Amino acid sequence: MALTTLIKALPKAELHLHIEGTLSPALMWELAQKHGIKLPFSSVCEIETAYQFSDLQSFLDLYYAGADVLRSEEDFYQLMQAYLQRCKEHNIVHTEIMFDPQTHTHRGVPFDVFMTGFVRAIDEAQEEWGVSVRLIMSFLRHLSEADAITTLQDAEPWYDIIDAVGLDSSELGNPPEKFERVFNQARTLGFKVVAHAGEEGPPDYIWQAINLLNIDRIDHGVRCAEDKELMALIKHRQIPLTVCPLSNLKLKVIEDMATHNILELLEDGLLVTVNSDDPTYFGGFLNDNFAVLESALGMNEQQCRQLVKNSFMASFLDDTEKQAWIQKVDAI
Ligand code: ADE
Ligand code: ZN
Numbered sequence: 001m002a003l004t005t006l007i008k009a010l011p012k013a014e015l016h017l018h019i020e021g022t023l024s025p026a027l028m029w030e031l032a033q034k035h036g037i038k039l040p041f042s043s044v045c046e047i048e049t050a051y052q053f054s055d056l057q058s059f060l061d062l063y064y065a066g067a068d069v070l071r072s073e074e075d076f077y078q079l080m081q082a083y084l085q086r087c088k089e090h091n092i093v094h095t096e097i098m099f100d101p102q103t104h105t106h107r108g109v110p111f112d113v114f115m116t117g118f119v120r121a122i123d124e125a126q127e128e129w130g131v132s133v134r135l136i137m138s139f140l141r142h143l144s145e146a147d148a149i150t151t152l153q154d155a156e157p158w159y160d161i162i163d164a165v166g167l168d169s170s171e172l173g174n175p176p177e178k179f180e181r182v183f184n185q186a187r188t189l190g191f192k193v194v195a196h197a198g199e200e201g202p203p204d205y206i207w208q209a210i211n212l213l214n215i216d217r218i219d220h221g222v223r224c225a226e227d228k229e230l231m232a233l234i235k236h237r238q239i240p241l242t243v244c245p246l247s248n249l250k251l252k253v254i255e256d257m258a259t260h261n262i263l264e265l266l267e268d269g270l271l272v273t274v275n276s277d278d279p280t281y282f283g284g285f286l287n288d289n290f291a292v293l294e295s296a297l298g299m300n301e302q303q304c305r306q307l308v309k310n311s312f313m314a315s316f317l318d319d320t321e322k323q324a325w326i327q328k329v330d331a332i
Contacts, residue, residue: 003304007290010304010329013094013311014087014275014286016219016242018138018168019118020067020100021278022083025051031069031078039069051281056200056251057170063281067103076117084125084133086279090287093325094315096134098166101151102143115158134316136194138166139182141174148182152189163316164192166219167209171201176208183213192216192316194242198223199253203230210239217242217314222253224270225261235269240314244277245292246284257296263303266310273311305329 001009025047032039041047053059070076080097087095104114122133137155139148155162165186167179176183176195183193197209199220206224209215210233221241224230234241243262248254265272274293279285284292290307293299299307312325 003294003299003301004287004291006301006332007287007294007304008091009332010308011091011093011325012286012308013096013273013315013317013325014092015096015217015240015273015311015314016098016244016275016277017083017095018098018100018278019079019083020070020103021063021282022086022280023066023070023079024082024280027078027082028066028069031071031075035069035071037069040065051250051283053251056172056253059251059278059281060170063278064103067100068107070104070114071109073113073117073120076114077121078117080118080121081124084121084131086285087125087131088129090285092131092286094132094134094312094317096136096163096316098136098138098168100138100140100168101155102140102147105151105154111154111158115161119161132317132321134163135161136164136166137162138168139179140169141167141179141196142170145179145182148179149185152182152186159189162191164194164216166193167195167197167213168219171196171199171205175201175205176213180212183215187214194219196220199248200251203227206230206234210234215239216316220244220248220253222248222261222265225265231268231270238271240271240273240310241265242275242314243272244275244282245289246279246282247277250282257292260293260297262293263297263299266303266306271310271314272307273314274307 025044029044125131193215194217195209195215196219198206203226217240219242254260274289276286309326312322
C-alpha cells in the first residue's frame with residue numbers, strides 16, 4: 001500500500017488543534033457578510049493570499065482579527081461542524097480540541113454562546129459517526145494571569161465537558177512561570193494540563209512547563225533538541241510532544257521542511273505526535289501533515305505507524321481505549 005493510502009486508512013488521533021485555526025477563508029467571508037462586518041480584504045481569494053507569515057506574532061495578528069467574525073451560537077456551531085467533517089474525511093477518530101475563551105469573551109461574546117455552539121456540533125457528529133472529542137480550554141499568555149484565573153472561574157458551568165487547560169498565543173516574553181498559580185488551580189480542580197512551549201521560545205520555557213506547570217503534554221516542544229538533559233528527561237518520562245510540521249514551516253520555526261527534526265526525535269525514542277495546529281492558516285489538515293513528512297523527510301511505513309500509535313498513547317483516552325485503537329492500527 002502506498003504510504004499516502006496508508007495514512008488515510010489508519011485511524012488517528014489529533015491532539016493539537018485550535019478550533020479558531022480551522023476558520024476557512026470562505027466561512028470568514030460568509031460570516032462577515034452575514035454580520036455586516038467590514039474585512040480588510042475584498043474577496044475570499046485575497047484572504048487566502050494574505051496567509052503568509054514571518055513569525056508566530058504575524059500569524060496571531062491575522063488569526064485574532066479573523067476570529068472577530070465569530071459572533072453567534074450558529075457561527076461557532078458551523079466552525080466546529082466543519083472541522084469535525086474534516087475529521088471524518090481524514091479518519092481522525094479521536095480529537096482533543098483547543099479553544100481560546102478570551103478571544104471571544106474580550107469581544108463581548110459570552111461563554112454560553114460559543115460553548116453551546118461547540119457542544120451542539122460535537123453531539124451531532126458523535127451521534128452521526130461516533131467521533132470521540134475532548135475539549136482543552138487554552139489561556140492566552142499575552143494576557144495577565146489574573147485574566148486567566150477569571151476565565152477559569154467563568155468556565156465553571158462547563159467544567160463537565162472540559163478535560164484540560166492549555167496555554168497558547170505569543171510565547172516570547174510570556175514564560176510558563178507567569179501562569180504557575182492558575183495551572184495549580186486547574187490541576188486541583190482535576191483538569192489535565194498542556195502548554196505550548198519551545199515553539200519559538202527557548203528550552204528553558206519547556207523546563208518551566210514541566211517543573212512549574214506540571215504539564216501532561218508539551219505543545220510543539222521542538223526546541224527541546226537544543227538541550228540534551230531536557231531531551232533525556234522528556235524521553236525518560238515519555239512526556240508527549242504534539243508537533244505540527246506545516247505550522248513550523250509557515251511560522252518560520254524551521255527554514256525548510258527537509259530540516260524538521262520530528263523523525264530524529266522519534267528515532268531517539270521521544271513520544272512525538274503529528275498534528276495540524278491551525279490547518280486553514282497553514283495549508284493542510286492532519287493527513288497533509290503526515291504526507292509532507294514522507295515527501296520532505298522520507299518518512300517510512302514503520303515511522304508512520306509509530307507516529308499514529310503515539311497519537312493514541314499521548315491522548316487523554318483511558319488505557320483500554322488506547323489499546324483498542326492501537327490494535328486497530330496494527331490490524332491494517
Ligand atoms: N494559537 C494558535 N496557534 C498557535 C500556535 N501555533 N502557537 C501559539 N499560539 C497559537
Ligand atoms: Zn498551537
